[in-house]
Amino acid sequence: MTFDQAVRFLSNRILFSPKKDPTRLKFLLAAVGSPQEKLAIIHVAGTNGKGSVTTMTSAILQAAGYSVGAYLSPYVFDVRERWMVNGQPISEAELARHVAELAPHVEAMERHGEYGAITEFELKTAVAFKHFAEVGVDYAVIEVGIGGTYDSTNIIPPPLVAAITSIGFDHMSLLGNTLGEIASQKAGILKRGTRTCVTPVTEPEALAAIQTKAALEGVPLCPVSGNELPASVNLALRGPHQRTNASTATCIARTLEIPEAAIRQGLETATLPGRFQLCQSRRLILDGAHNEDGAQTLAAALREEFPGEKFTFVMGSKQSHAPGPFLAELVPLIDSLIATEPSFKPTPIAEVIAAANALGLSVQRISRVPEAIHEALKSPLRVVVTGSFYVVGDTPEALRSG
Numbered sequence: 001m002t003f004d005q006a007v008r009f010l011s012n013r014i015l016f017s018p019k020k021d022p023t024r025l026k027f028l029l030a031a032v033g034s035p036q037e038k039l040a041i042i043h044v045a046g047t048n049g050k051g052s053v054t055t056m057t058s059a060i061l062q063a064a065g066y067s068v069g070a071y072l073s074p075y076v077f078d079v080r081e082r083w084m085v086n087g088q089p090i091s092e093a094e095l096a097r098h099v100a101e102l103a104p105h106v107e108a109m110e111r112h113g114e115y116g117a118i119t120e121f122e123l124k125t126a127v128a129f130k131h132f133a134e135v136g137v138d139y140a141v142i143e144v145g146i147g148g149t150y151d152s153t154n155i156i157p158p159p160l161v162a163a164i165t166s167i168g169f170d171h172m173s174l175l176g177n178t179l180g181e182i183a184s185q186k187a188g189i190l191k192r193g194t195r196t197c198v199t200p201v202t203e204p205e206a207l208a209a210i211q212t213k214a215a216l217e218g219v220p221l222c223p224v225s226g227n228e229l230p231a232s233v234n235l236a237l238r239g240p241h242q243r244t245n246a247s248t249a250t251c252i253a254r255t256l257e258i259p260e261a262a263i264r265q266g267l268e269t270a271t272l273p274g275r276f277q278l279c280q281s282r283r284l285i286l287d288g289a290h291n292e293d294g295a296q297t298l299a300a301a302l303r304e305e306f307p308g309e310k311f312t313f314v315m316g317s318k319q320s321h322a323p324g325p326f327l328a329e330l331v332p333l334i335d336s337l338i339a340t341e342p343s344f345k346p347t348p349i350a351e352v353i354a355a356a357n358a359l360g361l362s363v364q365r366i367s368r369v370p371e372a373i374h375e376a377l378k379s380p381l382r383v384v385v386t387g388s389f390y391v392v393g394d395t396p397e398a399l400r401s402g
Contacts, residue, residue, distance in 0.1 A: 001100035003092035007079060009099055013106075013120040022155045024115040025122045029155070031105040032126075035133030036156050039069075042252060043156065045144040045186040046165030048293050049245045051272055052237055053165050054143040056249035060266030061139050062086050064258045069132035069140040071125070071153070076274040076288065076393045077400070083128055085135055090127075098127045121145050125152040139256075147175050149188025158193035161252050162219065165199070165245065167206035168293035180205040187213035198251040200224035200244050222255065224248050230264045239276045239301030274392040276301050279400050283382055284373070285311075286400070288389035290321050295329035298386060302333055310335035312379040314372045315356075315387040317347035324355035326387065331359055335381055338364045340372040342390030352387075369394035 001009070029036055044054045051072050058070040068086060075081040080089035106118045118126075125145075132140045142159075144151045167183045175185045183206035190197055190213050197219050201207050214221050228247040235242050246267050253263050274288040276298070289298040302311065313334050317323045327334075339352040349367055356363045366372035369391055376383040377399075385392055 001096050001103070003096045006096040006099035009103060010079075010120055010123055013123055014117055015120055021115070022150075022152075024109070024118060025126060025152050026155050027115055028102065028105055028109065028118055028122070028126055029129060032102065032130055033133075036129040038133045039129065039140040039156070040138065041156050041159040042139060042141045042161045042163070043144065043153065043159040043189045044141065044163045044165065045148040045151075045189050046163070047168035047182070047186075047291070048289075048297060049165035049241065049248070050143045052242060052245040052270075052275055053163055053248050053252075054141045055272045056237070056246055056267060056270040057252050058084065058141045059087065059270035060249060060253045060258055060263050061141070061256075063265035063269070064253075064262035066138040067136065069128070069135065069137040071128040071132075071140070071142045073121070073124075073143055073145050074389050076389050077397075081273065082124060083131055085132070085137060090131060094131065095127065098130050099123075102126055102130070119152070122152045144186070144189060147182075147185040147188065149185050151189075154189055158191035159189070160195055161198060161255050162189050162191075162194050162196075163198045163248055163252055164189075164201060164210055165248055166293065167201050167203060168291060178205065179203055180209045182206070183209035184213065186210075190214055190217045190219045192217045192219070194219045196220045196222045196255050198222045198224060198248055198255065200226065200248055222251050224251050228254075229267070230260060233264050233267050235267055236269055236271050237275060238278065238305060239297065240304050241297040241301065242276075274389055276305075277392075277400075279402060280377075281402070284377065284399060285382060285384045286392045286395055287384065287386045288392045289386050290318065290326065290388050292325045292329055295326045298384075299330055299333055302384070306382060310381060311384045312376045312381045313337045314340055314369070314376050314383060314385045314391070315352065316340040316342050316349070316369065316391040317352055318342060318388040318390055319345040319347055321347065321388065322355075323347060323352045323387065324358065327355055327359055327361070331361065334361060336364070336379065337361050338366050338372045338376050340369050340391065341367050342369065342388050343394050344390045346390075370396045373399060
């Protein structure tokens with residue numbers, strides 16, 4: 001199997017299964033030796049901030065001299081970003097080999113139908129556990145896909161440390177309509193035997209749901225105040241929200257008794273595509289925010305990094321994300337707006353335009369993301385590309401340099 005064939009095999013799987021059943025992925029992994037049972041895992045859930053905390057924690061552990069696997073979702077520019085070992089993506093050859101070895105078992109399950117078809121995310125998760133176990137990483141930092149209780153990553157035994165980064169309104173059709181319901185789903189990663197659950201969540205309803213699950217499983221809670229950072233640390237990831245994420249990663253590391261020098265080094269070197277990524281000499285900002293909380297976080301980062309400025313926005317949305325509430329959080333910062341569509345499952349551009357017009361914004365329509373960004377860069381203002389990781393991912397490679 002070639003790399004391109006492997007990518008096609010992954011993308012040809014169904015996205016979601018109507019059966020929320022961890023037995024399906026456990027059965028697949030049992031066919032290749034149940035690699036998830038052989039890993040020392042840090043499990044990271046939350047509405048926003050999961051990828052940053054996963055990346056920072058991985059960088060800290062690597063700075064301490066450990067071999068570290070990081071499973072991230074979604075990818076931004078290259079599918080191989082999902083499987084990182086010591087800061088480097090899986091090779092094309094290794095990804096092709098893992099998929100080729102899993103494929104006969106996937107196809108057999110699909111033929112027999114006892115467990116239902118393996119989903120795309122389940123297969124990617126299987127690749128992660130298999131790859132990290134075969135490489136022999138000291139730690140695997142695993143980012144939850146959606147929720148926690150029924151997420152494919154939650155087939156693991158009790159992790160060493162669990163983290164819940166934030167609770168906000170996202171994927172409500174799957175997770176619930178209140179912060180308490182959503183938090184309960186995300187707290188589903190807590191298991192008896194885990195050393196601690198690290199969380200900066202303070203909203204009362206959400207925190208109460210996390211506390212209830214933690215008490216049920218006997219997992220101590222480690223609250224994050226935001227004051228845990230090493231003195232004068234210079235974070236590589238920008239924005240005020242990253243201080244909370246960095247504090248969360250710091251608490252995880254201290255639970256694992258990682259030296260302070262490694263914590264500082266990891267926080268000062270951890271980078272992640274599409275998270276307030278500054279390009280073109282700070283003229284172009286790429287940020288994959290896609291929900292209300294993400295928009296609020298993006299707005300705060302823009303105000304801190306570029307006080308008093310307004311921006312030209314290029315905005316598109318993935319199917320199932322509502323553009324109206326997202327844009328509403330950004331209106332005071334928008335000088336002009338170009339509506340566009342990501343290349344993967346977009347919200348129709350007409351819906352983005354209607355949402356913008358309802359907020360009193362005038363909009364230029366350019367369907368393809370590359371053309372939209374090039375047009376935006378004709379403006380004298382800084383350009384913000386946002387609304388979906390898929391919009392960010394469609395940014396031309398030539399524009400992504402610093």
